[in-house]
Amino acid sequence: MTTVDPTREALTSLGRARRLMARTSTADRVADAVREEVVEGRLRPGARLPEQDLCAALGVSRNTIREALSQLVTERVLVREPNRGVFVAQPDRDAVRDVYRVRRLVEPAAVLHGEAFGDAAVAAVRAAVSEGVAGADAEDWAAVATANQHFHRALVALADSPRLDQQMALLLAEMRLVFHRMPGVREFHEPYLTRNDAICTLLEAGDRAAAAVEVERYLRDAELQLLVAYDAL
Amino acid sequence: MTTVDPTREALTSLGRARRLMARTSTADRVADAVREEVVEGRLRPGARLPEQDLCAALGVSRNTIREALSQLVTERVLVREPNRGVFVAQPDRDAVRDVYRVRRLVEPAAVLHGEAFGDAAVAAVRAAVSEGVAGADAEDWAAVATANQHFHRALVALADSPRLDQQMALLLAEMRLVFHRMPGVREFHEPYLTRNDAICTLLEAGDRAAAAVEVERYLRDAELQLLVAYDAL
DNA sequence: ATTGCTGGATTGTTGAACAATCCCTACGGT
DNA sequence: ACCGTAGGGATTGTTCAACAATCCAGCAAT
Numbered sequence: 129m130t131t132v133d134p135t136r137e138a139l140t141s142l143g144r145a146r147r148l149m150a151r152t153s154t155a156d157r158v159a160d161a162v163r164e165e166v167v168e169g170r171l172r173p174g175a176r177l178p179e180q181d182l183c184a185a186l187g188v189s190r191n192t193i194r195e196a197l198s199q200l201v202t203e204r205v206l207v208r209e210p211n212r213g214v215f216v217a218q219p220d221r222d223a224v225r226d227v228y229r230v231r232r233l234v235e236p237a238a239v240l241h242g243e244a245f246g247d248a249a250v251a252a253v254r255a256a257v258s259e260g261v262a263g264a265d266a267e268d269w270a271a272v273a274t275a276n277q278h279f280h281r282a283l284v285a286l287a288d289s290p291r292l293d294q295q296m297a298l299l300l301a302e303m304r305l306v307f308h309r310m311p312g313v314r315e316f317h318e319p320y321l322t323r324n325d326a327i328c329t330l331l332e333a334g335d336r337a338a339a340a341v342e343v344e345r346y347l348r349d350a351e352l353q354l355l356v357a358y359d360a361l
Numbered sequence: 362m363t364t365v366d367p368t369r370e371a372l373t374s375l376g377r378a379r380r381l382m383a384r385t386s387t388a389d390r391v392a393d394a395v396r397e398e399v400v401e402g403r404l405r406p407g408a409r410l411p412e413q414d415l416c417a418a419l420g421v422s423r424n425t426i427r428e429a430l431s432q433l434v435t436e437r438v439l440v441r442e443p444n445r446g447v448f449v450a451q452p453d454r455d456a457v458r459d460v461y462r463v464r465r466l467v468e469p470a471a472v473l474h475g476e477a478f479g480d481a482a483v484a485a486v487r488a489a490v491s492e493g494v495a496g497a498d499a500e501d502w503a504a505v506a507t508a509n510q511h512f513h514r515a516l517v518a519l520a521d522s523p524r525l526d527q528q529m530a531l532l533l534a535e536m537r538l539v540f541h542r543m544p545g546v547r548e549f550h551e552p553y554l555t556r557n558d559a560i561c562t563l564l565e566a567g568d569r570a571a572a573a574v575e576v577e578r579y580l581r582d583a584e585l586q587l588l589v590a591y592d593a594l
Numbered sequence: 595a596t597t598g599c600t601g602g603a604t605t606g607t608t609g610a611a612c613a614a615t616c617c618c619t620a621c622g623g624t
Numbered sequence: 625a626c627c628g629t630a631g632g633g634a635t636t637g638t639t640c641a642a643c644a645a646t647c648c649a650g651c652a653a654t
Contacts, residue, residue: 153638178605194605230522232474411635444616600649616636619631
């Protein structure tokens, strides 16, 4: 029987925390850089990413590049075609349907049954709404799109679950690829500003049930609009 | 204006399918092998996985090993401590709470709003229930645990979403790590056999609302039981 | 126009190397 | 006995160079 030493245990715990906040690895930074290029639209869906070019551009070895690319493939930001290379993902109709199927399950449930305490979580939702309005006032539609994503991230954050937050981040990154495949960012995002506001107001009033219903309707409309746009593509 | 050639289009589609069914890469196979060892419990939570040992055991180079390990780290099967190595994950109390938070949102929602048509999906649930009963009759409690996981995977499959299925697979793999940290596999899984049966019967009767409520209660009880066991650890 | 071949380019995988970091131990000072 | 420190060994993080396997484009031949 080994006796537990609480002090020692606490110290090793601190050491672990230290390690977790250690500087990210090179591969992680490469992945961040490439992901940034993709979600910002500077790398278009379908674009090919030769490993050597990335080596030259980022000044790291091919192995490190490959590690980063594998990471992005599991995030669905890139797709790998064996022996051909990796490409920026091109979400197809089925991908859109599936993403919205998940969102329609998760987002209303988070609004309805979220366990986040206090008003901070709702305040984050309000902040995203304001951010969208500010973007619209400045006619910066890319900013409006970003604010919209912050809005939905804030909705999921009501569940107070790191794992769910992470999954939502992946889904939203995939959504950016969807938007990059089609024109009309303004037309798509602008109409939802008022609906965001309405949902947020319901939340602030404590009427989670009504807010959840409204979120579900929102997502259904958005999906339909995207699928129609895909058909016209 | 380009004219569409349906034959040509079908052929390129075939080419893409060919690539997707291409034999998995070495790194993928290594990841599968290690994951198998972990979920089967032959590698205990907290165990260290030195890269060189894996090289010798599996006969592949260190770079390939590292690629596989990175993959498993993103799956939360392993954790990496920079400059120290990778270890089999040891889900802590917070991990259990978070996993169940996600499951309590997703599983009832999938049961309630799932869009899987036909009886095939419900039949899969029934199959998992029968599998559990068979395992209990044979007093094979590991089989009962596996059947339980199949049951919950079948519940999520009601949503008919590949992305959700994949996420559920990751959560269930994490749950296996939780179980490996504590004794009493039988005591934990056996009581849920009758509840599985009840939920399945409700589903077969078309009463999704009642089934969803029952799933939610189920998950709440299971979480509580696990947290108590953690405290006694 | 279709088939078959060939050369070049890219990926998949390996092996070896080196710096950086960590762990452990021994040593010396107090 | 306790703390700090310095060294040594082991492991990881990263790079580089090489080779086989595969794919692609272009060309030749029918």
